[in-house]
Amino acid sequence: SQKIEQNSEALNIQEGKxxxxxxxxxxxxxxxxQWYRQDPGRGxxxxxxxxxxxxxxxxxxxxxxxxxxxxxxxxxxxASQPAxxxxxxxxxxxxxxxxxxxxxxxxTRLMVKP
Amino acid sequence: DAGVIQSPRHEVTEMGQEVxxxxxxxxxxxxxxxxxxxxxxGLELLIYFNNNVPIDDSGMPEDRFSAKMPNASFSTLKIQPxxxxxxxxxxxxxSLVSGFSQPQHFGDGTRLSIL
Numbered sequence: 001s002q003k004i005e006q007n008s009e010a011l012n013i014q015e016g017k018x019x020x021x022x023x024x025x026x027x028x029x030x031x032x033x034q035w036y037r038q039d040p041g042r043g044x045x046x047x048x049x050x051x052x053x054x055x056x057x058x059x060x061x062x063x064x065x066x067x068x069x070x071x072x073x074x075x076x077x078x079a080s081q082p083a084x085x086x087x088x089x090x091x092x093x094x095x096x097x098x099x100x101x102x103x104x105x106x107x108t109r110l111m112v113k114p
Numbered sequence: 115d116a117g118v119i120q121s122p123r124h125e126v127t128e129m130g131q132e133v134x135x136x137x138x139x140x141x142x143x144x145x146x147x148x149x150x151x152x153x154x155x156g157l158e159l160l161i162y163f164n165n166n167v168p169i170d171d172s173g174m175p176e177d178r179f180s181a182k183m184p185n186a187s188f189s190t191l192k193i194q195p196x197x198x199x200x201x202x203x204x205x206x207x208x209s210l211v212s213g214f215s216q217p218q219h220f221g222d223g224t225r226l227s228i229l
Contacts, residue, residue: 031215032215034215034217034218041222041223042222042223043118043205043207043220043221043222043223044157044205044218044220045220046217046218046219049215049217051215089157093215101147101159101162101170102159102218103159104156104157105156106156107156107157
């Protein structure tokens with residue numbers, strides 16, 4: 001069966017450290033992968049997109065890698081801040097013919113402690 | 115610019131009642147998506163539209179669920195009759211169609227509780 005796995009356990013880190021979140025998938029060959037942030041009581045908010053031919057993408061303190069051989073994406077937040085505390089979701093296009101349809105992982109909750 | 119607008123934000127109703135959730139996508143967006151989010155199953159796609167036409171409704175749980183998009187600025191998701199297991203947060207999202215891999219823009223959801 002097709003799966004997108006994110007660590008369901010919360011990730012607790014100290015302010016200033018780098019947070020690394022993992023997204024693993026099986027039985028897909030996605031053309032791209034997206035990361036979203038979700039705060040309690042709010043809808044997911046788009047952060048970054050990385051395509052299959054890109055190894056790495058950066059945006060300010062955020063970095064995403066995409067390894068199509070390992071079927072894995074890593075999401076890094078450097079110099080983390082308490083305001084980065086949220087749930088982070090990865091999403092893949094599982095059908096390139098299905099026009100922008102995404103399948104989401106279960107999300108990982110990040111807690112940054114001051 | 116206004117984002118995706120959903121109403122109501124909260125809905126509490128008794129089992130068996132009809133529930134209608136509403137969504138106004140971002141102007142100019144061609145795709146509209148309805149999702150359901152629960153702790154057990156995460157964020158699941160129910161149905162999506164392209165230019166007001168339903169494209170894939172394979173995620174709709176059963177015939178009690180129906181969705182319409184009568185025009186480019188409005189969509190509804192209806193549950194009739196509602197059951198306690200329908201309790202969840204329902205999100206609407208929209209995106210552009212110009213090429214694939216467009217980000218989806220989400221509303222803040224409707225928290226639905228069926229008693």
